Amino acid sequence: MKFWKPTLLGALVLAAAPSLAQEVLTIGVRSEASSLDPHWTQLSADVQVQEHIFEKLVALDSASQPIPGLATGWQAIDDTTWEFKLREGVTWHDGEAFNADDVIFTFDRLRAGISGAPASPAFQLEKGSKTWEKIDDHTVHIMTDGPYPTVAEDLAMLPIVAEHVANGVTASVDFNSGQAAIGTGPFLFEEYSPGNLISVQKNPDWWGGEVEWDQVVFRPITQDASRLAALLNGDVDMIDYPPTIDLPQLQEDPDFNVSTIPSDRLIYLMPGYKHIEPFITDNDGNVMVPNPMRDMRVRKALSLAVNREAIRDRIMGGASLPAKNIVPPGFFGYIDGLEADPYDPAAAQALLAEAGYGDGFRVTLHGPNDRYINDARILEAVAQMWSRIGITTEVDAMPRNIFFSRLIRGDELSMPGFDVPEFSMFLTGWGTVAGEATYTVSGTLETYNAATGGGNGNFGRYSNPEIDARSVLAKRTIDNDERLRLLQEAIRIGMDDYAYIPIHFQVNNWAMKSGLTHQPRTNERTLAVEVSKTE
Amino acid sequence: MAEFIIKRILQAILVLLVMTVLVFFGVNVVGNPVYIFASSECDQPCLTKIIADLGLDKPVWEQYLVFLGNLLQGDLGNSFTHGVPTLTLILERLPATLELAFAALVIALVVGLPLGMLAGLRPHAISSRFIMGFSMVGFSLPVFWIGLIMILIFSVQLGWMPSIGRGDTIPMLGTDVSLFTLDGLHHLAMPAFTLSLIMMAMVIRLTRAGMREVMFADYIRFARANGIRERRILSVHVLKNILIPIVTVLGMEFGGVIAFAVVVESIFSWPGVGKMLIDAIGVLDRPLIVAYLIFVVFMFVVLNLLVDVLYSVLDPRVRLGGKE
Numbered sequence: 001m002k003f004w005k006p007t008l009l010g011a012l013v014l015a016a017a018p019s020l021a022q023e024v025l026t027i028g029v030r031s032e033a034s035s036l037d038p039h040w041t042q043l044s045a046d047v048q049v050q051e052h053i054f055e056k057l058v059a060l061d062s063a064s065q066p067i068p069g070l071a072t073g074w075q076a077i078d079d080t081t082w083e084f085k086l087r088e089g090v091t092w093h094d095g096e097a098f099n100a101d102d103v104i105f106t107f108d109r110l111r112a113g114i115s116g117a118p119a120s121p122a123f124q125l126e127k128g129s130k131t132w133e134k135i136d137d138h139t140v141h142i143m144t145d146g147p148y149p150t151v152a153e154d155l156a157m158l159p160i161v162a163e164h165v166a167n168g169v170t171a172s173v174d175f176n177s178g179q180a181a182i183g184t185g186p187f188l189f190e191e192y193s194p195g196n197l198i199s200v201q202k203n204p205d206w207w208g209g210e211v212e213w214d215q216v217v218f219r220p221i222t223q224d225a226s227r228l229a230a231l232l233n234g235d236v237d238m239i240d241y242p243p244t245i246d247l248p249q250l251q252e253d254p255d256f257n258v259s260t261i262p263s264d265r266l267i268y269l270m271p272g273y274k275h276i277e278p279f280i281t282d283n284d285g286n287v288m289v290p291n292p293m294r295d296m297r298v299r300k301a302l303s304l305a306v307n308r309e310a311i312r313d314r315i316m317g318g319a320s321l322p323a324k325n326i327v328p329p330g331f332f333g334y335i336d337g338l339e340a341d342p343y344d345p346a347a348a349q350a351l352l353a354e355a356g357y358g359d360g361f362r363v364t365l366h367g368p369n370d371r372y373i374n375d376a377r378i379l380e381a382v383a384q385m386w387s388r389i390g391i392t393t394e395v396d397a398m399p400r401n402i403f404f405s406r407l408i409r410g411d412e413l414s415m416p417g418f419d420v421p422e423f424s425m426f427l428t429g430w431g432t433v434a435g436e437a438t439y440t441v442s443g444t445l446e447t448y449n450a451a452t453g454g455g456n457g458n459f460g461r462y463s464n465p466e467i468d469a470r471s472v473l474a475k476r477t478i479d480n481d482e483r484l485r486l487l488q489e490a491i492r493i494g495m496d497d498y499a500y501i502p503i504h505f506q507v508n509n510w511a512m513k514s515g516l517t518h519q520p521r522t523n524e525r526t527l528a529v530e531v532s533k534t535e
Numbered sequence: 536m537a538e539f540i541i542k543r544i545l546q547a548i549l550v551l552l553v554m555t556v557l558v559f560f561g562v563n564v565v566g567n568p569v570y571i572f573a574s575s576e577c578d579q580p581c582l583t584k585i586i587a588d589l590g591l592d593k594p595v596w597e598q599y600l601v602f603l604g605n606l607l608q609g610d611l612g613n614s615f616t617h618g619v620p621t622l623t624l625i626l627e628r629l630p631a632t633l634e635l636a637f638a639a640l641v642i643a644l645v646v647g648l649p650l651g652m653l654a655g656l657r658p659h660a661i662s663s664r665f666i667m668g669f670s671m672v673g674f675s676l677p678v679f680w681i682g683l684i685m686i687l688i689f690s691v692q693l694g695w696m697p698s699i700g701r702g703d704t705i706p707m708l709g710t711d712v713s714l715f716t717l718d719g720l721h722h723l724a725m726p727a728f729t730l731s732l733i734m735m736a737m738v739i740r741l742t743r744a745g746m747r748e749v750m751f752a753d754y755i756r757f758a759r760a761n762g763i764r765e766r767r768i769l770s771v772h773v774l775k776n777i778l779i780p781i782v783t784v785l786g787m788e789f790g791g792v793i794a795f796a797v798v799v800e801s802i803f804s805w806p807g808v809g810k811m812l813i814d815a816i817g818v819l820d821r822p823l824i825v826a827y828l829i830f831v832v833f834m835f836v837v838l839n840l841l842v843d844v845l846y847s848v849l850d851p852r853v854r855l856g857g858k859e
Binding site: 028032034035037040041042043113115116117118119121122123124126171172173176193194195196197219220221222223225226229230232233234235236370399400401402404405407408409430431433439443450451452453456457 | 565566567568569570571572573574575576577578579580581584585588589613615616617618619624627628631683686687690691694697698699700701801802803804806807810811813814816817818819
């Protein structure tokens, strides 16, 4: 029984009494997990919490490369069949044994559809028209409709749920209550209090070894300044996305550590390739025919006019990696020696003059203002840089919930499959979640094709048959060396043609109190097993 | 009285109906939630499936009729993001907001009333000018700035106060309340004070104006002439008479505080409904936005009704429907 002390200070002393002997890690996160159903969405905020409880057949290391998870190994036994060997001796959090039936159940659940789920990862199973079969308790075969190289990468997106608990439950609801939140992962579900916290407890029987933390608490703190303040005053031990403007100070402060790694998210500018673009006009405001962006020299000039180092140093607090590659270093498809364009406004102006646009023109640059790190400020900086070489650039930044609808669908009334992206020049990002370039090339460089899914992120509608040929072939090539060659060729062709203009890879940062170390992840997720105490 | 209340309820139903139309169609004009959730690798069949799953493949008017039909059965729909009934989400997080608003109201009254009376009693004293200056500041400084500065001073520099979240709760009346634990009050203090500032400023100004008026009224002079002690004059005769405008304004203001404590809740990561609304707008969780706004309209209507009733209790002259 606590007694009320009239003084504030007394209250504080009592409230600050530490809980004993428990190793607790409290993480302040920018976005809250919306559900603990691992098949509900694929939002990073959700996945990073779920990954403490649920595991996949294939795990991703900190550089997003596939490593054994619940499967100990996999190989293609012929062109269309992949064999996955499951880990033996793994138990669910309630003590039941994990086996192939759970895997089959998980895939069946996904294919049947998760009722009401806004973004279930089920489409990973549709890629290559996968089917599956249990061979024995610890062997599963995945069959595809043709040669298909990235089965393991796809399965790294599909958390396995327990058949004996998840069968017949209500999606999302029963997971949030904890009833079905039974996984094989390093932590057990403890509490889910929306808007306030999610906590998990150590799984003493985890197959991966001893877990360092008895309890991990995720607290959503949306405001950047508040999240930083919570770290500074010790309410949380660690935060994701520290404000970039405060990074230099945090790095110098002996009371705090910062962990840093380039992310898989490329930030780039893409022009619209239609014959006539509504947001590109001459200096008198008339629509230009043909659209000057169709001239490679113009696109190259725009790239040379962007001062990427200045953006990194003055806007990103040093936390960005200027780029011309479309996947980050260490990823399958990265091209050594493909360096970011230098800042060369003189050459840019010469190119514009050569292309016949020496007097410049006007363009409206669209982009989100709450999606990527410092996105609105990057837009403004780019607009100034382009205006300096004579291309009068106006910025139209908007919240992501409006931006992406207009970017992808264009007109609100257009039919699915007949999307007409609206913008003539826009800033967006692409995360290579799978750790390899096949779907980055296919998504951003291939010609848009609603039927095959090619170019589904190609909102400028760039089209180049040389890239299409290589990209389509790469998706069907199991041999890694051959696939790498095809992908790198496709990337080189696309980047030599300035299909779009890469600016940089975001750099992920975490800040934590001193005494903690953290192995940062390329894919932006914060995992407690990768945080440890140094004493 | 009964007739008045029935009239009010009928009005309320009409307001609610109009509101559903406005909110539903308004929300459906903005963006498309599918693109917020869908992974960049989600291709057309995948998108189409999500659109159908969320019921967005039907024309808007049809979606509205479905919504209205469900509403009549007390079902406000499921949140896109959480997959949980929206009403559950709102009710789950409402206690936190109510608690915050209530604490803010108490602070505003406890601090504001005496200060306002002091300023009204001695309008030219230095202390009164100081009080009025403070109320000016309370009105004009943006809430988020005050909140951040408080965090900076009391949490980061002095380390006295926690900067985020809600403290320990104890179950009470079927919900969790943090008003009666030390840790709960500790967490509540800063956000409640920040939220109370505007109300407090208003209370100070209204009290002072009321005092200036009432102190010279005939009945106060008579009371004085009768030899009633100054303290009793102030605490009974004056206070009663200046409370009416304050109750009116606070009633209105309190609704606003509950509905849109958004800023304070975001800064202090308070797990209330305001923060939920902002998050819902961020991801275009249409059912949740609609349900919440309708809930707010409902709440405003009820509050206005309560204010009217309280009015008639405080001032017999305005007792509605009373006989001449």
